[in-house]
Amino acid sequence: MKELLGILDGNTFMLSDSRGDVDPSPDYPAGLFAWDTRFLSKWVLTIDGERLHALSTDDLQYFESRFFLVPGEPTHYVDAKTSVIRHRSLGGAFEERLTVLNHRDEPVVLTLRMEIDSDFADVFDAREARSLPGRAAKFVEPGRLRLCHQRDRHVSETIVTSTEPAEFDTDGLTFRIELDAHANWSTTIRAIGTIQGAGGRDVRENLHGYEQVRPEKQRELREWLGRAPKLTCDSETLEDAYRRSLIDLAALQYTGLTSQVRLLATGLPWYMTVFGRHSLITGFQTLPFMPEIARNALWVLALLQGGRIDDFRDEEPGKILHEIRYGEPGGFEDTPYTTYYGTADATPLFVVLLDEYERWTGDADTVRLMEYEARSALRWLDTYGNLMDDGYVWYECRSPGGLENQGWKDSWNAISYSDGRLPGKPRASCELQGYAYDAKMRAARLARRFWNDPAYADQLEREAADLRTRFNRDFWMPDRGYYALALDAEGGQVDALASNMGHLLWSGIVEESRAGQVADHLLSRPLFSGWGVRTLADDQAWYNPIGYHTGAIWPWDNSIIALGLRRYGFAEQAARLAVTMVEASRYFGGRMPEAFAGYDRRLTKYPVQYPRACSPHCSSAGTPLMLLRTLLGLRPHHDHLTIDPAIPEALGRIELIGIPGRWGRTDAFGRGRVSLDPE
């Protein structure tokens, strides 16, 4: 696969080849995208009709990069009589500063051209090269090129301008430049994408943060990094991963149309929008560091909570959203994704995060303000979630464009029996029951302390206790020594060995006497690759090391499992998982991808990339943060933070300075004392 270079700013990104060019490509969504729409599908620079090639590229900031180029195809002999610098940035608009340098000892006349086009495709259409319904038009207007796509009242536009005069035509712009000996010349080309909304104006015009200028972005990033706790540790790899994560979490934030708070885009390039589950998980992971991520996630998901039964969107009252899409196909209901609700885990996780958020921040107002939404979510667990009327959380897709599986492993083959058969529907995957248990336990605390409803608290605790008992009876497989991945529609156990049961430790639904067996399975060979816990064990029928949810390793999954292991006292196992994750991060430049391949560590020596994995990905960026919490044993307790480090010798000393919370700011220190057998 050709390597693409990207810059991003919230849900806006530009992906190009190493020269800075965008050519139409069937296998990856190259171009300028914003709000799930491609605004530039062609962006090709030539000098005197010749393509350029890169001598070097610089990633300056997540929103800014620079390419040094010379004309011609790459050969051992570089004819460097002319060179070009492309310096591009995102901040509302896409800007590219072109500088042409003449290295000759005499004047020269050059023709510089940018070929430009836009197909206004949705990010998934861009992959499948489907053409959009509607009309396209290109207009050459004084001083600008305007590319348009219209479908009924929906109008998308890309407007291209240049600071230096250019000849515009419908396919791009041309500069005829005369350069003196050793002189240089510059222009800034600007492309701005708009989607027309209120009163024919750009829908984003009123939003804070739009058209942000670069110095402002740099200042914001500095402040963001300044607000985060300071990490000093013996492991440079962990320090790098921490810093990279903080930057990626800044990069993925955007101001949503719908909410006027900072939302978190999920993953570049496929999921540059809010996903309920990942906003909640990342909010949880980052609470000891950046509690505003959790608060913003709760805010937007409360606002968009399901209000009615809508089969097309898999929506029900009280259900928390799966994803938002801003693109045209959702608007015209070609797909259900404008606001899609096909997930059964976001609803309990919403309640889990609300409680955890208060424990860290002491922000009781938010808990009181969200009582209605939290109660609606809890009611969903007992009604629409309880599809089979047996007290478990089930799911079944009703939307024609919806997801077969509605837990975090939402691939069609992710929930299987050990022998490869797929269960009938509806299905009740095990981690959903854990989340529901945890949600009820936590909501009981909220009801007692903040909602002034002790009777409801008692009821929730009774229900949770009952759920735990039944779960340990119905999901446990005594002959295998682990929990079933799911129940099928007949109530039978779906017996594949998968990572999901690690989440059960995190939720606390596992009986103490069984936790050891669960921990052993998680950290031993069929499931554990040496780099991390695979989504599916390598002795299962559907196992594939590059199967998205059937063998690949997901960093955030591992971060949840590690915290779960600590909850049950398996400090050593948690430390092992943390070490292997940190080691893996080194091979990705500190940036954990969405997932990487599940090959055995003894086989590959390095973690193999998963093709088409999102990177950065918000919950992968949250992973090093959650691992730090796990290693330091951070736990809010009344109005202070308790610290109980269990750090492997391999990571040495860890100091985290300025952890925000209800205590103000506090510090945590730990020394590597846990000795692990070499992997």
Place this chain on the structure above:
Amino acid sequence: MADPTAEFFARVEQRGPDLLPTKARGTLRFDLRRDGEVDHWFVAINRGNVLVSHELRDADCVVATDKALFDRCALGEAQVVAAYNRNDVTVQGNLPLLLMFRRAFPSPPGTRDPRERIRERFAGRGRERERERQR
């Protein structure tokens, strides 16, 4: 002839506290175009209680669309967020207020509770199983 929009607002006025969060507060105005005229529906929400009038007053959130489309929203046939995304509905002011008010719109006509369909398919097997296990 029945007017789905008028019936919808009458229902919201009656059932507001059941449909909307108690903390809901603010004003919306729906400007509905038909035959070259514009009908105004002014909706004041206070702690979930809803008052509806035809006043042309400033509102926190002003929503403009065709009466025909709003009728379809009022019947549950069309969804307001999708309509907004395809620019058939325009919004000025406080968009979150409209998103909150979205909860008041009914399900598409003919929608059944998904649990009913499951009950028919499985004829209460869940309960039965549970009873069996307890025996």
